[in-house]
Amino acid sequence: MAGTPNLYSCPDVDAVAKQLRKYVLNNQNAALKRHGTFRVAVSGGSLPGTLAKALLAPSNGTPEDTPQFSKWDIFFADERVVPLDHPDSNYRLIKDELLDKIPSELGSPTVHTIDPKHVNDEDPTELADLYQEELMRTFAAKDSVRLPVFDLILLGTGPDGHTCSLFPAHPQLRENDAWVVGVTDSPKPPPKRITLTLPVVSHALSIAFVATGAGKKDILKKVFDTEEGHSLPSGLVNTHAGDKISSVGFEVESSKCVGGCLFGDVAGWANWSIHAELVDSSSHLRTPHLRPQHLQLHMQVSHSIDSFLVDRNAAIDRYTSIAGSSPEYPKVETSRAERQPSSKAVASSIPAPTRRDNVATQRKSFLPQRSGSVREKREVSEKVQGQNNNEGSRLQQPGSGPQQQSQQQDSTPAARRSSLAQPQDRRLSLSSRIVPPETPTDQNAAIPGSPLRKQLFESKPTAPSSPQKSQMPPPPRATRSASLRQPSTPKIVPPGEVKGHVRHRSQVVGAAATQAVRQTEGSSSLSKAKPQRPPFTTYQQHFSPKKESKPPTLANLSSRSAESEDAGSIPASRPDVAALQTEYLQLCLLHSSLSQKNAEWRANSEKELRKKYDSVAGRYRVLLAEERDAQRLLNIQALHHWSANAQRHGSCRDFAAQIQTLSRVIQEVMDLSEPHGGRYTKAVRIFEDWLERVVQIRNSRRRSKIDTLADEPEFIHPLDREWKEEVNALGAKVELCLRELQNLDIPPPEDLGNSDAALLRIANGHKDLLVSMMEELKTMRKTEMDIVGLERSWTAQTADRLRAVDESSIAHRGPRIGAWKRT
Numbered sequence: 003m004a005g006t007p008n009l010y011s012c013p014d015v016d017a018v019a020k021q022l023r024k025y026v027l028n029n030q031n032a033a034l035k036r037h038g039t040f041r042v043a044v045s046g047g048s049l050p051g052t053l054a055k056a057l058l059a060p061s062n063g064t065p066e067d068t069p070q071f072s073k074w075d076i077f078f079a080d081e082r083v084v085p086l087d088h089p090d091s092n093y094r095l096i097k098d099e100l101l102d103k104i105p106s107e108l109g110s111p112t113v114h115t116i117d118p119k120h121v122n123d124e125d126p127t128e129l130a131d132l133y134q135e136e137l138m139r140t141f142a143a144k145d146s147v148r149l150p151v152f153d154l155i156l157l158g159t160g161p162d163g164h165t166c167s168l169f170p171a172h173p174q175l176r177e178n179d180a181w182v183v184g185v186t187d188s189p190k191p192p193p194k195r196i197t198l199t200l201p202v203v204s205h206a207l208s209i210a211f212v213a214t215g216a217g218k219k220d221i222l223k224k225v226f227d228t229e230e231g232h233s234l235p236s237g238l239v240n241t242h243a244g245d246k247i248s249s250v251g252f253e254v255e256s257s258k259c260v261g262g263c264l265f266g267d268v269a270g271w272a273n274w275s276i277h278a279e280l281v282d283s284s285s286h287l288r289t290p291h292l293r294p295q296h297l298q299l300h301m302q303v304s305h306s307i308d309s310f311l312v313d314r315n316a317a318i319d320r321y322t323s324i325a326g327s328s329p330e331y332p333k334v335e336t337s338r339a340e341r342q343p344s345s346k347a348v349a350s351s352i353p354a355p356t357r358r359d360n361v362a363t364q365r366k367s368f369l370p371q372r373s374g375s376v377r378e379k380r381e382v383s384e385k386v387q388g389q390n391n392n393e394g395s396r397l398q399q400p401g402s403g404p405q406q407q408s409q410q411q412d413s414t415p416a417a418r419r420s421s422l423a424q425p426q427d428r429r430l431s432l433s434s435r436i437v438p439p440e441t442p443t444d445q446n447a448a449i450p451g452s453p454l455r456k457q458l459f460e461s462k463p464t465a466p467s468s469p470q471k472s473q474m475p476p477p478p479r480a481t482r483s484a485s486l487r488q489p490s491t492p493k494i495v496p497p498g499e500v501k502g503h504v505r506h507r508s509q510v511v512g513a514a515a516t517q518a519v520r521q522t523e524g525s526s527s528l529s530k531a532k533p534q535r536p537p538f539t540t541y542q543q544h545f546s547p548k549k550e551s552k553p554p555t556l557a558n559l560s561s562r563s564a565e566s567e568d569a570g571s572i573p574a575s576r577p578d579v580a581a582l583q584t585e586y587l588q589l590c591l592l593h594s595s596l597s598q599k600n601a602e603w604r605a606n607s608e609k610e611l612r613k614k615y616d617s618v619a620g621r622y623r624v625l626l627a628e629e630r631d632a633q634r635l636l637n638i639q640a641l642h643h644w645s646a647n648a649q650r651h652g653s654c655r656d657f658a659a660q661i662q663t664l665s666r667v668i669q670e671v672m673d674l675s676e677p678h679g680g681r682y683t684k685a686v687r688i689f690e691d692w693l694e695r696v697v698q699i700r701n702s703r704r705r706s707k708i709d710t711l712a713d714e715p716e717f718i719h720p721l722d723r724e725w726k727e728e729v730n731a732l733g734a735k736v737e738l739c740l741r742e743l744q745n746l747d748i749p750p751p752e753d754l755g756n757s758d759a760a761l762l763r764i765a766n767g768h769k770d771l772l773v774s775m776m777e778e779l780k781t782m783r784k785t786e787m788d789i790v791g792l793e794r795s796w797t798a799q800t801a802d803r804l805r806a807v808d809e810s811s812i813a814h815r816g817p818r819i820g821a822w823k824r825t
């Protein structure tokens with residue numbers, strides 16, 4: 003297993019609370035420095051009591067030892083689907099235990115409860131979704147994260163190994179997308195709950211298990227020291243922290259174990275492996291004043307999420323077949339291979355600095371870099387740690403905090419080398435570190451073995467008593483055999499150069515090398531035991547929390563990539579996934595920048611077009627105004643000439659009368675020619691209708707044999723008198739209008755230089771119109787008379803012809819015999 007635990011024992015619950023206080027406040031202070039708020043998720047059960055004891059204790063007066071509750075955002079790692087004032091409610095629990103007792107001068111935290119409106123829903127999914135949205139408001143809105151990053155998650159563990167409301171063998175353990183899921187069949191009442199998912203829990207910056215009570219002894223042993231336990235939800239949290247945890251052990255000296263807590267901290271994860279190389283498992287057994295009635299474990303975790311998920315799925319797979327080993331579940335036989343630890347076991351044997359280098363290099367290769375990143379800070383931190391290491395202290399002092407602890411671990415190149423130079427079996431022997439409060443810094447002091455430790459680990463074939471650290475052989479861990487073949491010093495291997503031997507993860511490798519190693523590892527028993535996962539199983543899923551509705555933006559992508567960098571989520575062993583992720587990121591960036599460019603282009607085009615339109619419209623308006631002014635000028639000139647002419651011929655009064663005359667004539671013409679009912683229009687229409695009839699009669703005559711009188715002849719009648727009188731009257735009126743117009747002193751165009759003045763156009767246009775009206779009236783009248791004349795002559799000719807025909811037929815007939823004679 004990867005990772006190394008630090009075990010602390012506390013004499014009583016008060017001491018646990020004291021250490022918990024330091025731990026929580028350390029996390030608070032770091033979070034406030036980072037982003038001004040402290041985002042913590044709490045569990046229910048026994049935790050709120052211990053937490054209240056921790057946080058309500060009197061402060062030593064320093065800011066570091068003061069909870070700043072007003073800057074806290076408290077979420078629930080899980081919540082029971084009951085009203086908020088229900089005795090089963092985790093909120094009610096934390097409220098009664100802690101929130102209601104916080105002195106006002108410490109401020110009030112923001113508490114994010116479930117939505118009580120939905121506690122009566124049959125299906126808790128909606129409630130889970132709403133709680134996820136609540137998380138997104140705090141986390142995604144600020145950082146556009148793919149997973150929320152809690153500053154701290156405080157967990158409990160049940161006797162069946164459950165944590166949060168993640169129960170053994172429940173499908174929620176497989177949830178890779180959602181942040182919060184519903185549970186309907188919790189084996190522990192009440193059955194309906196919501197819970198954070200494993201990826202969310204394991205993505206927290208710090209994770210602490212606070213497990214108190216004698217009933218936790220067995221399950222803690224199982225969770226932290228057995229393969230079966232690794233597959234239980236609490237074990238999966240460790241597994242999720244994945245390659246970050248070597249193995250977790252604990253030590254108690256009697257079955258009176260009543261309390262303990264296990265702290266996890268991400269900050270120093272990069273160093274634990276080196277530490278694991280140097281500390282052997284027996285060191286804690288030599289701790290003389292270990293008080294195992296209460297145990298406190300400190301583990302350091304990293305955030306290689308992809309491998310954690312792969313391992314988790316492998317662990318879940320195993321669990322489903324080994325669940326029967328838990329008393330709560332039917333026994334299922336499992337093969338030895340199934341019980342093989344996952345790849346994290348291999349990872350555990352890999353020197354951390356080189357693993358970190360590997361990750362860092364990979365990050366450089368695949369992801370955008372961010373200055374001032376956690377990685378860089380880690381490098382700085384390593385130097386400090388290296389100095390601390392030189393002082394020789396490896397044992398964690400309780401209360402020194404995870405960051406301080408990580409600084410005590412060896413990580414200098416020299417230390418790495420020395421750790422790598424340790425006999426391999428010794429390196430592999432480390433499974434845990436138990437550090438009691440006030441543990442002397444001299445790790446090499448002889449510590450008597452613990453009877454309970456033996457009792458708890460009695461299944462182990464070898465339980466070393468108290469050998470010197472350097473001489474202590476570890477219990478054989480077959481699962482780590484793959485790492486025995488690792489090179490003793492880290493080696494940088496450029497992509498493609500790895501050949502037949504097994505690659506150690508400390509080597510910096512490219513895709514080809516990784517592939518080669520995989521193939522080689524595939525031949526090991528360990529690899530055989532580990533289920534093969536398709537390349538995209540976890541990493542890809544991890545990229546898209548189901549409930550994140552917004553598409554990625556340039557801003558949130560860069561934030562994500564930076565976050566990925568910080569969280570160490572690029573898998574060293576999955577360059578193909580990392581390459582795809584990079585490609586995905588690039589495409590997303592391209593996509594988001596394209597749509598941004600497109601929007602910019604549209605906006606610019608619209609702006610340009612609007613500018614052009616405005617300028618054309620402006621020019622048009624200017625031209626129109628100029629044209630109007632020009633017309634006005636011409637009209638004024640024409641009027642001026644007209645007035646001058648009028649004055650020449652008469653007086654000013656004549657000019658006004660002339661204007662009135664012009665106006666009346668114009669009005670008269672309009673009235674006469676008005677399309678519906680104008681007198682002139684009517685007269686013309688009557689004539690045109692009559693003329694049309696004339697044409698029809700003439701055409702029909704041409705077709706018929708009128709001469710034989712076979713058809714009744716149709717005659718053309720003259721238009722009626724009324725029409726003729728109207729035409730005459732109209733003629734006179736039009737003529738009068740025309741004369742009046744002609745009598746006006748409006749100057750002819752040539753007098754104004756062929757001016758286009760509207761006045762001239764109107765006057766001349768009306769003159770022309772009146773002239774044509776007169777001509778039309780005359781023509782209509784004349785045409786009517788002509789047609790009537792022609793009709794008369796045709797009628798006469800026809801009558802003559804008919805008469806001649808009639809006479810000749812009488813002549814041929816002989817003397818007429820009266821009809822009366824013929825009968």
Ligand SMILES: O=C1O[C@H](COP(=O)(O)O)[C@@H](O)[C@H](O)[C@H]1O
Pocket residue numbers: 044045046047048049079080081082092157158159160161164165166167190214
């Ligand atoms: O049901 C629950 O149980 C666990 C463990 O509780 P504990 O009383 O054994 O500490 C707890 O962590 C979880 O929040 C709760 O809902």
